[in-house]
Amino acid sequence: MPYHQFKCSECIPERLQHAVDKGVDEDLTSALPLGYLNTIPGTISERGCAYCGAKHVIGTPMKNVIHLSHGPVGCTYDTWQTKRYISDDGNFQLKYTFASDVKESNVVFGAEKMLKKNIIEAFKAFPQIHNMNIYSTCATALIGDDINAVAEEVMEEMPGKKIFVCNSPGFAGPSQSGGHHKINLQFLNQWVGTGEPEIYSKYVINYIGEYNIQGDQEIMRDYFYRMGIQILATFTGNGRFDDLRCLHKAHLNVLECARSAEYICDELRVRYGIPRMDIDGFGFEATADSLRKIGYFFGIEDKAEQIIAEEYARWKPELDWYAARLQGVKMCLWPGGSKLWHWAHMLKTEIGINVVSVYTKFGHQGDMEKGVSRCEPGALAIDDPNELEGLEAMYELKPDLIMTGKRPGEVAKKIRVPYLNVHGYHNGPYKGFEGWVRLARDIYNCVYSPAHSLVHLDISKDEIPTDKGFVTRQMLSDVNLSDEIKNSTELRECTSDYDPIPRLRKKLEENLYTFPDPETGEWRQVPLEKLKKNKVVDVE
């Protein structure tokens, strides 16, 4: 019996099949929890709603777009400023959020007229912005407002303005995942194919399922540009609305977060014949393999290998400094959807971390399939975890840290388990080679925090050590370390800047990249304005 029976959930038998212990020699046929089923009310689950999955996770990272939620003000307010998806043009998407502010009379008499006023007001307040995403909410979906018709009307009256309507009310699915699905397909249906981009490289990709958390997209963009690859659009982090209208013109879809964005990839394959390539930007080997795969696809393996060699030389000694000190550290890897499988094996093989548990709030069975297969035997896998199960698991497994979201992190803190934020990151970006070193650094700082080492001491009962005025992280981490490692002149601590992104943006400004001409194959620079804002022509 591979299922894991939580004591706290004995009274709700249907929870049993949502947690498994991965046994030795067990395969996935006997160790796969159920996933993406309706939430049991009152469990204090950690799931969000389909509105947030659409608007908050996927819609809002689009830059230079007015993000308007059609509903009462709370949906907008509550999801605003709780993420760290930056953009390279001033963070409008972080700073501004719009609500139609539906009131009781609108619920009774309909809210379409006021929605139209809202749209016009918003465009007038920000005349430099020409794109808008409108998101339905529970209230306006239930009263049956025809948002699409209102949007059409405004677009006719205000030429040049383009509005995407996302119908994904909060109740539309068991979790945020329902919203991911909806926004993927609705954006594709409404806007993909309406733009003709300028192609300036022989190698053209879409970068899908990447949200530029603390600059992840910009780290990866640097690698792609160094390979001479044109990124037609990123869905959606740091992505432009106009570029996203051109998704149909890429040679390859490079898919990062398959949980949230495989739908659009699969449809682009069906409708436009664009192949889907799943990649992993987390971890040295994973990133290297991903660049190699893309290199093979285009026949530019040498370019990929060159980048991998440069990046390994620059960053590997720093990763290894931390890996030497983090061997055997026990971690609960409790992210939202896909990071369990992006990270579990890389944490083990590259940093030496023992992932003792994985969970997913909104993942499907496929995520568990990948996640469980990449864990070591003994790992506890939980689908749609709830507060009491999380506590029980932490008491039982005694992890050295958990990697999870802000709020569950506060739960862990109270039982003396430190946490790292895997949604917004502590000090990201975490993608790519440099990012992975930053993650290792953050794990190290978390696990060997000298202040944290004091939490177990009960000054009323225990003998109080009085011999030290301070302790350093290394006094804690290097206790059992060999002299060879301690005195190594090769290994070194993380030298990445507090914010590495300005360096990458400066590099872009200096236009140091070259791309092969699509016709002649000649490698040459491309005008900077095209890199920053590619020309897109409207097509019918």
Added chain:
Amino acid sequence: MSCELKAKDRVGTINPIFTCQPAGAQYASIGIKDCIGLVHGGQGCVMFVRLTMSQHFKESFELASSSVHEDAAVFGALHRVEQGVDVLLMRYPDLKVIPIITTCSTEVIGDDVDGVVQKLEAGLLKEKYAGREVHLIPIHTPSFVGSQISGYDVAVKAIVEHFATKSDKTNGKINLLTGWVNPADVTELKSLLAAMEVDATVLFDIETFDSPIMPDGNHVSHGETTIADLQSTANAIGTIALNKYEGAKAAKYLENEFEVPAIIGPTPIGIRNTDTFLANVKKMSGKAIPQSLVRKRGIALDAIADVSHMFLAGKKVAIYGNPDLVIGLAEYCIDLEMEPVLLLLGDDNGTYNADPRIKALKEGVGFEMEIVTNADFWELEDRIKNKGLKLDLILGHSKGRFVAIDNNIPMVRLGYPVYDRAGGFRHPVVGYDGAIWLAEEMANTIFTDMEYKHNKEWVLNVW
């Protein structure tokens, strides 16, 4: 020179100042001991409210969802409430109070939450939980009515109405309805009452929201106001509701239903309002104001003397947030010789124009002042960027941070939520201690700005 009260003239909201009613009800429910609110609606209505709370307090609070999904939205979702109550009771053995908080979705589909509570009381609670004290309290907070403020007010009233039970004799206490405050405010209020030797039932006693990491056990943050406290509110010698818009409904209910006399307001922000609060306590309890408070007040006045006319006088301030907080701060700022030129209230409460404090501002201020209702942050930003509003300081919660950052205006983080500064909940704004902290924090924030902008920063050499 005039003060004008007006409503925002746009229909939509660009960067909201408030969230909706269920959030206010949830904030009230976490103040009760052995209580977990069950929010009847989509999961986001809880998940993100809890996230905001955890951002503000750096703590996690227990709140549950009935997890309304698509089928329930079509066919009705009351069975999800029934299951949710059962699951909570099975798994949390100490749980006694479950407020059932409605949202826009479940109000639109017309779920009869009152009916399902009756059904559960007659069925599940009798059959499965016989002998266990359980209180189910329907709280109607559709998101398209009012705001987080009315949500809090409605919830406090529903909770008091559910519990308050008249007995033969008075409990000798004052009911203190604090309104939407921080743990440090409760500490300060308790200390004022303790100095006067007045016993109070605090709704809600949230000092323990600031909870520790202990060497063992789990120390989850939750309020300490008990069922017995709530029941005895009907037997108090009187009720003081500090905030007109956050708790006054319950105070009036106790007065009308049980003849517990109520005093509404003022929000004890600043010296003058704290004096009034103590006068009210004195009047209600018959207790004298002791020397220790004369001294405490003196220390506050001393601190104010150090900063007010030298640094704060003439400074133009914009204030936004919860209405009682904003009005209280504005009044205090005027006492400090500052000019609160713009007040932003984030909802469309039609009674603001009848608020005596707003009337007094309209009649009394000697500078140009605007009070905007139904306001959003664009009302602030647009005035700064496009209409020439010059500000020396902004007071408000963290959601408005970019207005301050992008326009280089110093800002003191106040109210809820404050997540971009550490430990905001640890500082009181009410009472004499609050007056000290506010005056000094405003001054220090202006000092940092003077240094950053090289604006007479050398003045501080000899201060």
